[in-house]
Amino acid sequence: MEGELMEADVVVSSRLSFKKIQSSEKYPKGQSTRRWKHLKQILQSENCTPDLPNYVNIESPPSTQPCKRICDVTGFEAPYVDPRTNLRYANAHVFKTLRSLSPDQVHQYLSIRNAAVVLK
């Protein structure tokens, strides 16, 4: 390896003295993409008693306050919704820019709000 890299010492060496089993033995090459369970799967397979608090239990409830509607493009208060694209807008000026957006951008704006319709 280059001298500079050795000097920087950023790389984790593959053989460490304090480890009982080295990583290279544990994860032989080619198999390194082991299937780790994602959070959803972990939660599903968890044996949870509803009395005691557990990961799922302590999720917050949905909000009771009225939903705040702000314009997707500018951030102002937005009482209006564009029927064609479902974007919220604040006034006519913003509306004009809305209509001139490309479908890609519209999709992105909506997906920020988690309101995009994904056609598979």
Add this chain to the structure above:
Amino acid sequence: MTDDDGDQINRVGRGSMSFVPRIRRQTDYNTYPPSIPIVIDNGASYFRIGWAGETEPRVVFRNIVQRPRHKATGETVTIVGDLDPALMKYFDCTRSGPRSPFDSNVVYQFEIMEYILDFAFDRLGANGSRIDHPILITECACNPVQSRSKMAELLFETYGVPAVAFGVDAAFSYKYNQLHGICKEDGIVLCPGFTTTHAIPFVDGEPVYKGSCRTNIGGYHVTDYLKQLLSLKYPFHSSRFTWEKAEDLKLEHCYIAPDYASEVRLFQEGTKEAEEKTRYWQLPWIPPPTEVPPSEEEIARKAAIREKQGQRLREMAEAKKLSKINEMESELSSLRFLVKQLDQVEEDDIPTFLSDTGYASRQELESTILKVTQSLRKARGEPMNEPSEIEENTDSLNNEKYPLMNIPDDMLTPEQLKDKKRQMFLKSTTEGRLRARQKRNEEELEKERRNQLEEERRRENPEFYLEEMRAQYKEVLERVEQKKRLKTNGSSNGNNKSGGVGRGERLSAAQRERMRLLTTAAFDRGKGEDTFGARDEDWQLYKLMSKDNDDDDEQPDSDEAELARLTSRLQEIDPTFVQKVEGENQTPGEVPRVRQLTEEDYKIVIGIERFRCPEILFHPNLVGIEQVGLDEMAGASIRRLPHEETELEEKKLTSSILMTGGCSLLPGMKERLEYGIRMIRPCGDPIIVVRAMDPVLDAWRGASAFAANLNF
């Protein structure tokens, strides 16, 4: 032995954002006896490790791993934490994005966790055959058992750790602050972290997890929101907005508005305060080299040069003309001499005499003389009596060249007939040329006349004329653009609903026609056999099809010519006329590049985004997450507390609310929280919100203090 029921405090915090320099290996590992625990704060953003009892963690780095391939050797190496950009050139980073062991705030990828622990212990200076010290590691509140057990397994089996304890970081932070008297025994800790936010109530110094609640929003979402907003607002510069850059911007500029609606109104009305609150980020921009209007001397110099050049050319032309004149004169004189000689010679000897000189007859000679004199006169610049001379010439030429023309056909031999045909052809072409020239002259005269008329009209009534012109221009522009649109099937405005899915193209008339022709040709007439092509007329189909295409191209030409004329006219006479460029209407997603990119374009304005992005901490449904925000979380957590346990005074809880976690560093959070919580609690309740001493490091410090006290 694991400490399951002990203090479980959640800690998902963030450290300082400045790039962490290379971490030197610690050298004093061996000075610590095996009883001193190692304290690890395993956060979704940063990883902190150090010795128990100290106030600062020894090693801090970002909790990500990259596995690029080394360019020279080709092996895959592991790099933990931020990579120095200078060293990046050694690695091929295409397939290795930064990976985190976390999914939300739970560790699930233990291979990556192992790399991180490797690096951490290595930097702490570990040597020897195993890690001899007990370890206290933080996790999230109510960590799923699987994750915890795997972590324990990793520590025990791979590192040989003698003892492991788990704790929740938010609780550690609360205890630490309680030690220092910032918050009381009963209270609530609000911890907005990197990926999640927790609210955990404390009763008698112990966290009550039954009453805790967690919202899945955190600093990561705020940064992401900022990044996306900026990319959408400035699509031209979207490559500039990396995640790291967005995070930097957030740390520097974001704040929490005490009341979102009123802040927004400030900006909407464009008040001066709004102006003050807006920040500008100027991207590097090199203006194109402007053409400095040449100074006077330069102009004079250039003019002088041009004149000299012109002079030189003129002189050369003069010289050439003179030489030509001389030549012709000499030729003329020799010819005349020849003629004179001819006169002296007898009739019969003419052909032999002339054969030397190359002229066939006397007439030819005379015609050449005539020609030369003519050109001489032209060269000398004497005015010529054009038409009549030409006519004369043509007449005489006609009679000479086409002697056979006037003799009727039946009197000629076949050879002569051929000649006659040739002569007729020649004559018609020359005549045609003459006619064309005449027509052009007429047209020019006509145009001149029209221009003069227009000029007069303009002078009479300038305003009205201008209006007319403009209206005409608009009309023609419309027509041309429409035609263009039809031709190129532009329909970006038409098909928004399906979001780009499906055929966005409308076939033009020509294409439709072609399709129709093709389908009719291919249509099986029911005879069971394809007989297309058997008859000759079938192939006419292709001619039709191609002609259709051609026709389309010719028609707009007249309109376009009209347009061009109008534009030039308008540009001359109207000082305010700006040519409407076509690029503006077509793809508004990209910047219309027809106008000069000014410095303005490179200025990123961050006004509303400053407080719009952290707003999602209080209103997660702005980004589509249907959960309560920070202020309501306190209320929800109080509600959830089981009431039968102790005589709780909720007032006690709200009078000691602690904010920790990286996100609580945002300015304005305290006031906003107070305001928010006051709204949901009964009137008159004491509400005191305090911020932890160091929201970022307090969890580690709390854990360290805890580890130092407790005997494992």
